[in-house]
Amino acid sequence: MPKKSRLYFLITLLGCLLLGGQSAFARDVVLANNQILLTPNHGDDGSAWGQTECISCHVKRNIHNTEAGKPIRDIVLETGYDSCTGCHGQNGTSAKRECVICHNADLLPKNPIMQNKKNHNFSVNKDNALTDQNCLDCHDRSDMDGDFEAHVDLTHYPAQSGIDMPYRNQTEFCLRCHNQDQQQPGFEMQPRFLRDPLVMMAKNYRYIDKHGYPKGSGQRTYAGLRDSDYQYGTLVECTDCHAMHGTHNAKLIMDRSDTGAFLLNPELREQPVFIDVEKGNYAQHCVVCHESEVPVEKTDEDTGNGLSGVHQVSGSCLDCHVHGMAVQTGL
């Protein structure tokens, strides 16, 4: 440490000790606008930037006493100084940033729900548990305020234009990687078969089946949506169907309604409805949102999870419904 900053450090430390953690140089540290990542100005003009030992200047009991700090205060007290860089960044060092230290089945069992072994670990063929690095690949700057906002809580990947365009929804985030022409360095994907959704989703999303940007008519033979905030015209997000953090179903199809289907009537969603997908039969999945208004082709038959309302309840749906199909296929 250069002499000057060592002096600074000692004065700061003294300040901390005297004022019980409120630095003598305290300036306005309103961390509004999600600025919880430390910057090179940390600790009065940078004297604390590059430091690894948070404990030398900050007392756990004295921080996070604000309204914004409330949801995290107790858990930080419990997990201690190992957790600091998870939220505040590396502070100009190469310190590890830990997430699973808090986001696990004991401390935060519902944020997110990740009990089941398949998850978005960036590999189709492996069922490894998510690592801290996986979390960071998707959330490198979360503000942890209990409110999920796409552009704050999801890692910024450049758009087609090379520019950091704000995400208007979560789907745009997924499409920054799941496209053919501009995948992100380090996350390149090879198609496994013709029109593999891994690389075709940007194109697929121009067609309605398995949902996309075009609006549904609500006039089709089996039309009808369950009582919820889903309507014909609503954008169905990738994460309404694909669970990022845990499921037992292949292709990351959610296995319980409370890990997806975000606009469902909360009572039903939190119940939750369980979903098993086997041999291309997605009836239990589609029926979470769809409920045919008129009973045609056995749409009144229970799909096995207590709900009914989709046609062709048994057998594979894949001949007629895959990503990127126009709906009339198969008739």
Ligand code: HEC
């Ligand atoms: C050399 C002393 C020192 C060390 C070491 C230090 N800090 Fe600080 N930190 C300060 C001072 C001084 C402030 C100024 C504001 C205050 O506390 O009132 C500050 C402010 C902060 C703030 C408020 C935002 C800001 O930039 O002002 C956060 C968050 C923070 N520190 C986190 C950490 C974390 C995490 C570590 C460990 C990686 C750490 N600090 C290590 C001295 C230090």
Ligand code: HEC
């Ligand atoms: C779960 C995320 C999270 C973790 C972990 C965390 N912080 Fe914070 N910290 C925040 C948030 C959010 C704020 C902003 C609160 C506000 O605006 O009042 C904050 C504010 C601060 C501040 C400035 C305001 C204050 O309360 O003094 C300091 C200093 C700070 N943190 C230090 C630390 C240290 C040291 C650790 C590790 C012991 C730590 N934080 C761990 C999220 C976290």
Ligand code: HEC
């Ligand atoms: C492929 C990207 C991806 C990965 C990897 C990922 N997440 Fe997420 N995460 C998301 C998306 C998208 C959402 C919003 C939709 C949702 O809630 O599932 C989200 C939501 C969340 C939420 C808020 C919603 C909730 O269920 O409470 C938390 C907390 C969270 N993630 C933590 C983590 C942690 C911790 C890890 C690592 C163990 C992680 N995520 C890994 C993409 C990802």
Ligand code: HEC
């Ligand atoms: C000290 C414990 C702690 C650590 C460490 C921690 N988190 Fe959190 N995180 C929380 C808490 C508490 C919440 C808020 C939960 C709530 O109120 O719903 C949260 C919320 C989130 C959310 C939901 C969006 C939001 O703004 O609330 C995401 C995403 C998230 N954390 C990701 C991460 C990632 C990624 C890491 C590692 C880089 C991490 N967390 C490290 C405790 C922690």
Ligand code: HEC
């Ligand atoms: C940073 C790039 C990136 C982002 C962002 C991303 N993915 Fe992926 N995704 C990948 C990679 C890489 C794979 C694994 C490809 C492989 O193994 O060949 C993958 C695999 C998948 C798979 C197949 C998993 C399996 O086990 O079958 C699905 C489904 C998927 N992603 C959906 C999503 C969704 C939904 C989002 C948005 C919430 C998203 N991805 C965001 C890079 C990304």
Ligand code: HEC
């Ligand atoms: C998370 C809720 C949800 C799930 C799960 C879901 N859908 Fe949908 N579906 C909707 C919504 C909402 C619309 C209307 C979307 C629009 O207008 O863009 C829709 C529209 C459709 C349409 C177009 C209807 C029209 O009028 O053009 C078809 C076809 C469809 N869904 C089939 C399926 C199939 C097959 C599955 C199961 C693999 C499924 N859906 C799962 C919510 C869902």
Ligand code: HEC
């Ligand atoms: C033989 C082809 C075929 C098979 C197999 C098939 N579907 Fe469909 N499905 C269609 C067609 C075509 C439509 C659109 C009907 C129209 O245009 O009137 C449709 C519409 C739907 C809709 C949309 C209802 C709406 O909102 O308009 C859902 C949901 C649906 N199918 C679910 C399923 C499920 C679940 C399976 C498998 C268990 C399945 N389908 C199997 C051809 C098929």
Ligand code: HEC
């Ligand atoms: C209505 C539910 C639904 C929505 C919304 C949805 N998917 Fe899918 N997705 C499925 C189903 C069902 C399959 C399996 C059948 C197929 O390939 O079409 C699938 C398959 C995939 C696969 C292939 C996985 C593998 O391992 O083979 C990827 C990748 C994928 N989806 C990504 C996405 C992305 C990215 C989005 C958003 C842009 C998205 N999905 C939106 C239901 C959905």
